[in-house]
Amino acid sequence: MPHMREQYNDTTLRKAFSFTVVRNPWTRMVSGYRDKLSDEDTQGGDKRSIGVRIVQEMRGVTDSVVKTEKLYPTFAEYASWIVKHRGNINVHFSPQFGTLCVPKAKYDIVVPLEYAGPLGGEVLKRINANNTSVLGSYDQSSDPRLQKSALYAKEWLSELDPDVVEQLYSIYKTDFTLLNYSNFSHPDFPLPLYDE
Numbered sequence: 001m002p003h004m005r006e007q008y009n010d011t012t013l014r015k016a017f018s019f020t021v022v023r024n025p026w027t028r029m030v031s032g033y034r035d036k037l038s039d040e041d042t043q044g045g046d047k048r049s050i051g052v053r054i055v056q057e058m059r060g061v062t063d064s065v066v067k068t069e070k071l072y073p074t075f076a077e078y079a080s081w082i083v084k085h086r087g088n089i090n091v092h093f094s095p096q097f098g099t100l101c102v103p104k105a106k107y108d109i110v111v112p113l114e115y116a117g118p119l120g121g122e123v124l125k126r127i128n129a130n131n132t133s134v135l136g137s138y139d140q141s142s143d144p145r146l147q148k149s150a151l152y153a154k155e156w157l158s159e160l161d162p163d164v165v166e167q168l169y170s171i172y173k174t175d176f177t178l179l180n181y182s183n184f185s186h187p188d189f190p191l192p193l194y195d196e
Contacts, residue, residue, distance in 0.1 A: 017108050017126045017127070018105070018106065018107050018108050019107055019108055019109040019110070019111060019123050019126075019127075020100060020105075020107050020109075020110055020111070021111045021112075021113050021116065022096055022100075022110060022111070022112055022113065022175075022179050023096070023112070023113040023114070023190075024112075024113075024114065024150075024179075024181045024182070024189070024190035024191075024192075025095070025096070025172035025175040025176060025179075025181060026153045026157060026172075026181075026183070026184045026189070026190060027147070027149045027150050027153050027190045028096070029079075029082070029093065029153070029168070029172075030075075030149045030150075030152050030153040030156065030157075031149040032092045032093050033075055033078050034148075034149065034152070036050065036051075036092055036093075037050065037051040037054070037072065037073055037078060038072060038075075039070075039072040047090065047092065050089075050090055051072055051073050052066045052067065054073040054077055054078060054081045055071045055072070055073050055077070057081060057084070058073065058077040058080060058081055059071075059077070075156045075160075076156075076159070076160060076164075079160055079164055079165075079168060080164060082168060082171065083164055083167045083168060083171070086171060087171040087172070095171060095172050095174060095175050096175050096179070097174040097175050097178060102178065108126075109122060109123055110179075111123060112179070112181075112191075112192045113144075114144035114190055114191050114192070115144075115191075115192075144190055144191060145188065145189065145190065145191065147190075150189065150190045153184050153189070153190065154184050154185075154189065157184045158184070158185075169183075179192060180192045180193050180194070181193070
């Protein structure tokens with residue numbers, strides 16, 4: 001596949017409509033764990049090699065033990081592993097700031113996933129699409145505060161050692177600041193905070 005700069009000139013790229021979809025760092029972290037690493041029947045296993053590595057590092061067991069016994073990392077092990085590697089890990093688990101290419105990339109619209117239904121209309125119109133799943137997994141009729149990953153985030157993060165939570169927050173601090181997202185203890189979690 002040709003590189004974008006080979007396909008289009010600078011003028012075309014400057015005029016192009018650009019958007020990105022972002023997510024609360026806590027729910028993104030929980031969702032990444034559930035979707036890629038957990039042993040949930042409806043989730044997990046997509047990044048099995050990373051899960052094996054987490055179990056090996058955090059429990060000190062060999063590759064064969066992890067695979068034979070079908071061991072999966074706990075959320076606490078996953079959180080500690082992120083802290084251990086300071087967020088420098090697979091793109092699914094790294095801070096969003098790094099993939100947004102800020103300040104070089106200029107976005108016409110930044111859509112919080114939690115508001116993809118109501119705020120996505122302009123994006124859909126501009127890209128000639130009508131399916132909100134293009135913007136993410138949130139169902140526009142569902143309150144993001146009641147989504148499974150938000151509920152799990154509140155529960156699982158409150159069970160972690162406070163030092164681990166503080167270190168995780170420092171890893172994702174730029175995401176929280178840049179995107180103005182609420183913390184898991186806030187009543188409107190996982191929604192972005194807006195000044196009234």
